[in-house]
Amino acid sequence: MRIAVASGKGGTGKTTVAVSLALSAPGRAALLDCDVEEPNAALFLKLNGIEESAVTVPVPVIDESACTSCGECARFCEFNAIVHIGTTVMVFPELCHSCGGCALVCPVDAIREEPVAIGTLACASVSRAGESSLRIIQGLLSIGNAMSPPVIRAVKDRSAAEQEAGAVDVFEIIDSPPGTSCPMGTAVTGADYVVLVTEPTPFGLHDLDLAVKTVRKMGIPFGVIVNRSDSGDDRVVRYCGREGIDLLLQIPEDRRIAEGYSRGQPLVESAPEYRSVFSALAVRMKTSARPASGGVQ
Structure with missing residues (x-):
């Protein structure tokens, strides 16, 4: 099961949602940080046994x-x-x-x-509550290089190789690059479901519409999460209603979440009641996903 977390613009809380899903998903999980120009998911996790390797073309x-x-x-x-x-x-x-x-x-x-060499891969195990394991694979594009899709594909290929070698099936959470250009398309290709994270502002709605058109053209089931939902108006909610889009979750502004974020603390730790919410979301998206697409592309 592969869930890609994307957004039409940066700064909406995409990584916050991706990390929360990875920490809450049932069973084994893998977090793939494919925002290779500025990966930051690892800042919110406690990593063990980091392994690095070069990405070459x-x-x-x-x-x-x-x-x-x-x-x-x-x-x-x-x-x-x-x-x-x-x-x-x-x-x-x-x-x-x-x-x-x-x-x-x-x-x-x-x-x-x-x-x-155009970038690096960093792989590590992550401490997670309960008996379930979490793996993070992060790509980092080298400074001065403009070709991020090969690094994104390397992240996805590494995850596929690890799963095949271990003969295990995991919940894959893909933290995609923002926007709707080639890097985002490369990240969400092969996903079974896409979560689009947005904010209730004019810019948020404009770029959400672009992202919706992109994933619809790719034929991938998707839903929307509105972050900081009480900071704007209801334009995104009304848009989802008109377009028949599944509104997965609205996350209101919460001082605990903001303070935790400033300390590098995941949302599901600073606001623990959200752990069960994201776990239920992962299960819900699995039932709404398209049939398995085979290997990671």
């Missing part, structure tokens, strides 16, 4: 002694990562999407691919 390297400057590689590349000027062929690794096509079309095999 293949990038083309030109063998100038074999290159005939035919320009086939540059003509093939849609991202302008390879440029052919006269007798010179230049590679711009930061633009490369690692499709491997340039090496395939080279008529003289003058292109090879070498791995280049």
Whole structure:
């Protein structure tokens, strides 16, 4: 069961909801922090045995002694990562999407691919109430790199590999990047259910509408959680009613939650009554989810 927690904009409380679901989900659970440009879920958890590894992507390297400057590689590349000027062929690794096509079309095999690090994975076990275990897998994009989808896929692939190796089925909670662009789409792909977190403001409603259109186009069941629900008006509630969207939960402003957040304390610890609420939500979403989609994509 994979639940992706997303939002049309940042700052709505997406990570707060993701961490709360991970700490409250029944049985084994895994929290995948796919907000790789600014991962922060680990700040609210007590980690044990952190393991780090590099995330790499293949990038083309030109063998100038074999290159005939035919320009086939540059003509093939849609991202302008390879440029052919006269007798010179230049590679711009930061633009490369690692499709491997340039090496395939080279008529003289003058292109090879070498791995280049673009980020890191951090994996750890998490202390959680009761006998159930929780695993966190976090991706972090390297500074100066703009290609976050490969790091997001690496997080999801690592979780799938751990589950296969342990022959266990877990509740996966995916903390997605904010917005509705490629990183968010990569994170929610393969999810069985998407939770859209928003706030009752004009900006919140505008970006929620974009997120709703995105997940509807992807054909994934979804529902909405309104955070700080008493800080604005009822525009989001009325929107959900008009659109026939499942309103999962409204979280009012609570000083305990705000103070706990400032100390790095999860919502379900600063306001313990929410633990049973999020546990029930996880079960409810499982019954509303689409049929299992197979491996993590």
